[in-house]
Amino acid sequence: MSVQTVEGDFVSADGKYAIVVGRFNAFVVESLLEGALDTLKRHGVSEDNVRIIRVPGAFEIPLAVKKIAGQKKDDAIIALGAVIRGGTPHFEYVSAESSKGIAQVMMDYDLPVANGILTVNSIEQAVERSGTKAGNKGAEAAMSALEMVSLMRRLEA
Numbered sequence: 001m002s003v004q005t006v007e008g009d010f011v012s013a014d015g016k017y018a019i020v021v022g023r024f025n026a027f028v029v030e031s032l033l034e035g036a037l038d039t040l041k042r043h044g045v046s047e048d049n050v051r052i053i054r055v056p057g058a059f060e061i062p063l064a065v066k067k068i069a070g071q072k073k074d075d076a077i078i079a080l081g082a083v084i085r086g087g088t089p090h091f092e093y094v095s096a097e098s099s100k101g102i103a104q105v106m107m108d109y110d111l112p113v114a115n116g117i118l119t120v121n122s123i124e125q126a127v128e129r130s131g132t133k134a135g136n137k138g139a140e141a142a143m144s145a146l147e148m149v150s151l152m153r154r155l156e157a
Ligand code: INI
Pocket: 022, 023, 024, 025, 056, 057, 058, 059, 060, 081, 082, 083, 084, 085, 086, 090, 091, 094
C-alpha cells in the first residue's frame, strides 16, 4: 500500500518572514532572535525578506501579529518572547493570552504563526532554552515557520 503523505521541507528561502519580538526579559529574547535569524539565514532566506517588529512584552505580541497578518506581506510570522514566572498571578495572564492570541490569528488569517514565546518557571529554565543546554526556542520557531510555509504551498498547489 502506498499512502500519500504531504509535508513541508525547509527550503522556503524565497518566503517573507516577520519576527515579532517582545522587549520584556530582553536578555533572553535577544538570544531567541539571534537563533531565529541564524536559522533563517542558514536556510537561504535573504535579509531583505525578513523584518523585525518590536513590542513591549509578550502580552502585546498578538496585536502586532494580527496587524502584520492583515497586511498580507509575509508568508509566516515568528513570535518571540519570554514569560518567566514571578511571585504574582501576572505570569498566568500574560502567558495564556499571548499564546491564545497568536493561535487565534493563525486560524483567522490562515497564516503560519510560529510560537517562540518561552513560558518558564525560572530564569535558569529561560537561559537553558535560549541557546544553552536545552536548545534555542527561537531557532525552533524559525524551523517551524520554514516548514509551514513549504507545507502551505504544497497544500495550496
Ligand atoms: N512580559 C513578558 O514578555 N514576559 C514576562 O515575564 C512578563 N511578566 O512577567 O510580567 C511580561 N509582562 C509585561 C506584559 O507583557 C505587558 O507588556 C504589560 O503587562 C503591559 O501591557
